[in-house]
Amino acid sequence: MAKRGPSGDGMVRKREDGRWEGRIVVGHEQNGEPIFRYVLAKTQKELLDKLHRDLGAFQDVELTEDSRMALGEWLDRWMEDYGADTLRSYEQFIRCYIKPYLGDKIVSRVTRMDIQKLYRKLNHEGRVREHPEHGHELSDTMVLRIHAILHRCLKDAEADHVITRNPTDGAVVPKASYKPKQILTKEQMDTFLAADRNKIWRDFFYTELTTGLRRGEICGLMWQDFDEKDGTLKVLRSVNVPKAGELEIGETKTSQGRRTIRLPPSTVQRLKERKKHAVSQWIFPEPLAPEKPVRPSAAYYWMKRILKETGLPETGFHDLRHTFATLSLESGMDVKTLSAMLGHVSAATTLDIYTHVTGDMQTEAAAQIDRGLGNAVQESPAQVEQGSVEDFQPVLRKTRKPGTGCITQINDHLFEGRYSPTWPDGTKHSKCVYAHTREECEAKLKALIQQMNAER
Structure with a gap:
């Protein structure tokens, strides 16, 4: 027969199998019905200890009925509610690396130990397809990205009273090991810009190398963002192409990504001359469809073509951003100013990722x-x-x-x-x-x- 323990212990009873069971109220459903958390133990003393611990953990916490859903279900809802452009890239990480291991576990039952076990497992055997050199090991950088997704998702769960606290807080995560970035020297930059006879792309890459914008950001620039009098440029949107293949105009990667940057006089002059012959609202429109912004993939294609024609080192588009950051520091720009221009969350991000020793x-x-x-x-x-x-x-x-x-x-x-x-x-x-x-x-x-x- 169930009986109430000492004040604050909740309901306790001895089951037919000899174990002790207790429960406490951790929240209420919309109709007012209580949401219970059940605890099992071999002895009554052990059960009371666990109940006291849980009472402390759930003090002043009122969970909703969503706390009963599985983590995988919460992740799906989170992706639906927070479906910004950047979050679309999270889908593969969630499907391949989180759901197979923790997707079926009740979200409010996920512990820091579960999170830690997940990171260790992914580190040692998380790669879906075997790599000839690394086997099934997943890189530290990938595990760190997965941690960032989980942390953000469970932070929202905590704010919505789905969990009592974020289990990713305090979890030990590996440090990111970024590959060396290919930085263009000043001489290589001159060669790169001089080789492009197409004025459309010459202006595009000159603007990129003097602003360090992300690829989607520079493709999404409109003439209304350019203030030729003050010599400034507003970064307010980003162009991306999801799997469907249609261009999407969305928000910048972060809230700090919405920014106003001051342009070098040479860039201001180039854009002023370009504006005189503009036929579109976009600063860099699609050549065959000027009513649309240029596709990010086209920028990547032309960059690779120029590199091949000039014999310059193989470089990724994001390395042009790294080049801008490094040359800016070499020229004496302080980190806080550079961080603001790049649209980073903090100056520490700028220093850890985008500056390289030349x-x-x-x-x-x-x-x-x-x-x-x-x-x-x-x-x-x-x-x-x-x-x-x-x-x-x-x-x-x-x-x-x-x-x-x-x-x-x-x-x-x-x-x-x-x-x-x-x-x-x-x-x-x-x-x-x-x-x-x-x-x-x-x-x-x-x-x-x-x-x-x-x-x-």
């Missing part, structure tokens, strides 16, 4: 190591000239003296040093340096200040 950076880094070890380093003529400037002693206090620049810690492994002197004509010029330690950043900032003071 030959010049490696040379400077190697020289810094030698200096740190007390070895002689052969300086370039420009560096020798800088040596004549009065030696600069960095100030390590939080409040720095005027003329010593500033240092900001971007994340746990990156520091940014910035110097913004005022030129004789009254204009202010800012340049930045980056390093993995404060000491290294101070050394780079010192060299930057000497260089900029010499130029004034």
Whole structure:
């Protein structure tokens, strides 16, 4: 016979098989009927311990009847409700990597341990088709993407009172291992742009290399987004082609993707000249159907064609974006400004993914190591000239003296040093340096200040 335990324990009873069963109310259906959570244990004491733990976990929580559905069913509903363009790409991940392992489990019963087991299993045998080199192992980057999908989905489930808390929070996930990006040098960029005799695509790729837009974003640009007076460009939409093959005009990849960027004067001039002969509302229309934006696949085709004709290294379209990011940093653009131009969620994303060490950076880094070890380093003529400037002693206090620049810690492994002197004509010029330690950043900032003071 069922009986009520001590206050707060819920209903408990001993079953015919000798085990103890208890239940607590965790929510209510729309008609007011209670939603129970059942717990089993071998002894009454063990059961009471479990009930106390669950009572604490479900305190101030009111689950809905959707908490009884399977994870796979919730994923389907989530995809339907949150069917933005970016989420369409999640369908394959959910079908191949999440549903086969956790799709049948009740969504409110999924635990962090279940999530952790899923990641380990995918890492070791998650690849659907055997790879000649990696077998059935799934890369860390793929597991990280699956984690991002699950985290976002279950975060919405938590907000909708389908689960008490997000089981992906605190789960150990592998770090992404991105393949080295192919960055075009300045000389290769000149060759690439000079080789394209088709003005449509020459303007297209020039704009891409001076803005770093995503492929769908640059295809979705309209003349109403271009302000030739202020020299700005609004990024408000993205073009993609789903499996059906029809062009779709949708939102940008992230909310930060909706942005206004300032264009270089040369890009402004190109777009102004292009606008004089415009026959479409789209800045880059489909050549044979100007009422439509150009297809992203066409941009990819022309890029590959130009690379082949010029003998340049094999490059993906997204590498043009990486090229813009890297050259921007080399030119002194600070990370926060670059992050805003690229439409990233944070500056840390920009640093971790879109910046790459070029030959010049490696040379400077190697020289810094030698200096740190007390070895002689052969300086370039420009560096020798800088040596004549009065030696600069960095100030390590939080409040720095005027003329010593500033240092900001971007994340746990990156520091940014910035110097913004005022030129004789009254204009202010800012340049930045980056390093993995404060000491290294101070050394780079010192060299930057000497260089900029010499130029004034």
